[in-house]
Amino acid sequence: MIKFKKNNYLYKIYTWLPIIILYLSVLNEFDFNYLNIEYFSFNFPLILIFYFSLKAYLNFDYLLVFFAGLINDTVIGLPLGLSSLSYMIVCIFASYLRNITIRPNLIKDWFYFLFVISLINSINYSVLFIFFSYDLDIMFYIVNNLFTFLLYIPLNFIFKNYYKAVDD
């Protein structure tokens, strides 16, 4: 396990890692959402935001998540504010789950996450289709939804280890 001295700069960067990764994933040309592989894509930011909102991570500022959404919209070319709304909805649902949960259970979180991402993708699809007249491929959303759901568990394992390292 990695151990840091808590006043170390490296430790400070390490504690900000989720936000840094979030910004890198929205700013980078490479996106797990659009891997150019047929029938495989997943929304990495949604998993990251859901996990760290659920854990009420110290440096996970909602305002920064909101800005990450704006950047994502700009880079991808979606109407400004749509990704921010999606990210904020994820934060709300994660926050609600955190408030009502006494004993956390991974499987329950997992299926709750499926519900959240399905809702977000439905909102995205509806807003783009109805208000902005985008011609969209619904199959992409279904595949994306499925793989985002499936990859929650392995990514959860990675984030858990990170969280543990920071907490220690």
Add this chain to the structure above:
Amino acid sequence: MASSRDDFIIAIRSAFLKKSTKQKFSLLTLVSISIFIIILSSLDFKAVKYLKIGINEIVYRSTFFVSVPENFIKNSYIRIYQYSNFYKDYENKVSELEKFKAENISSEIIKSENKELKELIEDFTLTQNKILAKVIVDHKSPFLKTIIINKGSADNIKIGTNVYDKSYLVGRVIEVNYKSSRVLLLSDLNSNVPISIIPGDIQAIIIGNGDNSGKIKYTKDNLYETIENQSIAYTSGTGSIFKSGIPVGKIKILNQDVYINFYSDFTQLKYVFAEVEPEIKKSPFEDPETEITDQSEKVSLNNTEKIKINLLNEEIEILNDSNSKLIEENKTLNSKTNKLNQQILDLENKVRTQAKKIDQNNIDQKELEFLKLNLIYSSKCQKTVFKKGFKVGTQEYKDCIYRKGKQLND
């Protein structure tokens, strides 16, 4: 029952309104701001438009810098792959180059003919007002096939500006910022391009299918059968969205569906050309300041134009090279022709001499035969005191000798 409802309300309220230790805004505020921004952007407010342009400028540049490591890895991989296939590629390129050199000359002729014909029908003519633009972001979204280029309204780019990869159509500009713009690729689901298909001159519309190809739609049902595989599609210019006669791709028929494989590979775009409208310059008499502006414009020839000029110079060099080679070939062929002509003349002389010799020989043969016959029959044909005959040396005498000889042979 009531307590569970209370719990639910408390949890909801807490989720929406409660700010944690480090949170500056509640989630409800941020959701409201998001919805507010979406509504404003859908209503197309001027203020939001400028805000968006500002964000775009910053984000596009940041994306470019953030993507540097990724692009470095990607480019390194491509370079290694290219080095491993270097010799094979070189051989192919050499043979291709030879082919293209030959094709280039004929295509130049066709181009000028095409230009003339286009001018005749008052259609769009081929233009040289293309500026080179670098692709700074290529986000490979499956439903939004767009790229971002480093040229914007400052470079005279407008919404609808046609964008090319070499001379092939790539897409059109849908969003313009000051120093960057977004280009909607032909492969996007929202892209519609009116095309003509040859042979047959069939009019159709292609729609991107989200992958790197398009699908033919909106042509007459009975014309579907007439479309041939590997036919060529180019823009028809209908609707004035795209200029006419720009090559788009090749037709591919698959399970009765007609697809189009674009000439350009949209995943490999690094530089593109944007076709800007030329600025109409006023005459110096109309505006005295124009001359000064012209001079400053001339001085501020930016790097892009220099690159373009370099590219054109290279093209000219290649053409000059091929031209000088053709001239050399021509010279060699001329000298060969001269040599062959000389040979022909020599041979003709030889033939003439031999013909003369044969004639002489024939005459000699005839003479010899006459002399032989003369020895035998001279007594029969010669005129004497006692016998009626012919005088020696006359034609009658000769005829008599031949006649006697012939009679004997018979």
